Amino acid sequence: EVQLVQSGAEVKKPGESLKISCRGSGYTFVTKWIAWVRQMPGKGLEWMGIIYPRDSDTRYSPSFQGRVTISAAKSTSTAFLQLNNLRASDTAMYYCARQDIFFFNDNTYYSWDSWGQGTMVTVSS
């Protein structure tokens, strides 16, 4: 069974940094991209970035470029999301998700088929 297990809730002060993790199991971790998604309280889903653990190829959403760093450790099948200079507006639930791939009619289709349980981050002075 594919599983993504995220690290626990965090409480931080403005200006601090944060690094949360997402450990994959039940599949070959390095072969699937892992995405990170932010969901502010009562709001929708925002894509932050995505990493291919095999070679650490990483792409960032323009909305988050420069504020976040995504990395991966192949040896522990874990992806990481780092946020620097935290502010109150970073208070949110953060999810990781596995990207699966499907080929049909000369097209390449993607889906985010497995998700972590979420990590709640609270930034407050």
Next chain:
Amino acid sequence: DIRLTQSPSFLSASVGDRVTITCRASQGINTFLAWYQQKPGKAPKLLIYAASTLHSGVPSRFSGSGSGTDFTLTISGLQPEDFATYFCQQLNSYSYTFGQGTKLEIK
């Protein structure tokens, strides 16, 4: 960036009803679209990908259609467990924007 606009934002329906949610893209995205269901306090769950392919284990009362800029998610015969928020997402070459969501409530 490609924008996705869902309608309606809120939908009230009864058990057994047939409901349709629409997702419109700001530019053509072929069929690179997925639908997710999210319940309060839980992670999203994949329902449909490639606009119309049902993810493994998802009940057949869920269906998706569309291509280009206009897409629909239809639930035929609402069940109590279907009351949730639904999101569309476009997945096209490292661009993964979501719609704003449609909250489906019990009438």
